[in-house]
Amino acid sequence: MLIFIPLAILFFFLLTKPYETYFNKISNGIHDLASGEFTSRVQISSKDEFGDIATDINLASEKLREAVERGDFAESSKDQLVLNLAHDLRTPLTSVLGYLDFILQDNHLTVEQIRHYAGIAFNKSQRLEKLIDELFEITRMNYGMLTIEREPIDLTELLNQLNEELYPVFEKNHLIARMNVTPRLHIWGDGELLARVFENLLTNAIRYGSDGKFVDINGYLDEEEVVIQVVNYGDHILPEELPHLFEMFYTGDKARTDQGGGTGLGLFITKNIVMQHNGTVSAQSNLIRTIFEVRLPQESTSKESGL
Template sequence: MKKNPIYTWAAASLAIALLTALLARMLLAFMLQVPPYNKPLKWLIEHVGSLPIILAVAVLIFGVCYIKLFQQKLAWFRSGAGKSALKPPTSHPLFRTIRWTFMAAFLQSLVLMIFFVIAGHLLAYALMQYTSYNRVLVWIVNHIGSTPIVAMFGCLLFLAFFFWTSRKMIADLKEIKNGLQHMAAGKLDHAIPVKGSDELGEIARSINALGQQFNLLLQEERNAERSKNDLITGVSHDLRTPLTSILGYLELIEQDRYQDEVELRYFVNIAYEKSKHLKGLIDDLFEYTKLNNDMPLALTELDIANFAAQLAEEFVPSLEKADMSCRIQASAQRLLIMADGDLLARAFDNLMANAIQYGHKGKFIDILITRTDEEAIVRFINYGDPIPVKDIAYIFDRFYRADRSRTAETGGTGLGLAITRSIVEAHSGLISVSSTAVETCFETRFPIAKLVS
């Protein structure tokens, strides 16, 4: 059975209080013989009684000891040593202020100064009465005076005790200063130790939170810079490949390095196809950067079921060429969302083209339209080869191709799905992908504008 720490603190404080009361009783008996303490003490004993005085001293000492033990226990919990044992004690809000810290240091210094001044005076009296040092002490008192000595001694003691009692607060200020210096030097992950619950502790916590925010912003800026560099690298590579082919074939034509008109038309056709591919890449890149620069949307009410049906009709030639068909299932006749029709058409075009490109083995593309209380859900499902698990997390990244063998002839700029994600997110929607050996599903979710049964 675990002991309650409150009872342990109380027992220790009571023992210290009783011992102090016993010493106080002995000191009181001695002070009754020493002027100027004898007269006020005799008056107190005659009008109050010695027992109430001793009890008041014991209660005062008990309270001071109990508070000190409480503070030590609180510091122990804050250090982490007692977190697994007990719930950490909390202090009253009054004692969690810098004003209280200053006041407590001042009062402690004052009390200690008075105690030691009285103790010094009693010691000097005892030395003058019972030792051979009385001549020296009498000379000092007669030629300097007891009042100046006591005043000087008291001031020095007060300053010494004030520096001692305020050392924790000064140490906290130094920790904050050192932490700020570390952060100013660029070490934004440096954490200032939080040792108190007063305003200094709050300042330390706020500075730590500020440092974390700055560190996150710095990381985001670095990621943005890295992303920009990756974008430039990817664009340069993808633009250079078709442009090199175009220049190569145009150079052959310019230098008349062809055998006949048939070969000339062949070279021209290749240059033309490469030019179209280059234009497609530039258009995709322009649209991607436009979407990621928060371009305004022309939002209108859009019936997502009719929209998907029109999309499927437009892809009939491509579906027939791939020997595929599209099936649409909608759980509601009308399901309205707020969307930019042109942009959403581009997103769904990309998903359909992707499903045809990689799902032609499955012969079907299913478009399933369902709803929840707040969202319209559109799923594009194909039954072709699955997406490798290692590629799922990166499938929406720009210039990422799950099929590494894809070239300009097989199509694709690596921006289609990145553009799709940007369009969906611009409509406050979400897009995700799942792929198994049976089916691959691209799921989009949009907030419902109006629902008509």
């Protein structure tokens, strides 16, 4: 829903000025959320986009408050949680609000200029949407509400499909994906969730491996386990960072200062999904390459264990 913030707000502002009150309330609500004020609520009761946005912000605040009280962020203190939220929410929010304010304050902009700046605000808001979506997904995991629809999955086909879908992204980053996957690697699991796992690993390899030329996707059978490896040849990961890669909000110092970096939630979600499939995920890195490896039970083994 947050993806519609810039265009929805712009549309209503151009029609009527009283919506400035809603705009300010939403802005303050997101700032409160980023500051760790999880008891704060946005008071908007209108039955329109503004009301929907307020509901989403309030729900996110409530779920985060409950998660903190339960101690779900044991590996990251509440102070660190708030610090990371402040960075990941405020960075795109500041850009969104800046461009929208520029549009609203300048009465001499052409339609083309308005569309240009609104488009920039729209793109910046996508980071907000991604962060909120991932926070909700983590909440579902913590509440045990993540439903796994198990069925026979051919990981070879799934990886080939993801490779095709991400081809434009590889090309844009001047990377070549090399597939080295054994045919018919079958497991018993949730295809949609597993696609999320490998999409996370592949986009991670693209983001941090762009200094290299290739991203390798390896897949093979190791006794009763299916092994999938995503390998990139970009900057290596420091040894002291490796144990923390799958922690919530962890992105490393370099990524944390990069406004185009990830939210630090993708690998945390990846680990949780893999664990719910009775598998493991790990990472190793040296000066030449970085390998993320997922191990999942073979299809017959998964069925026998009652997964």
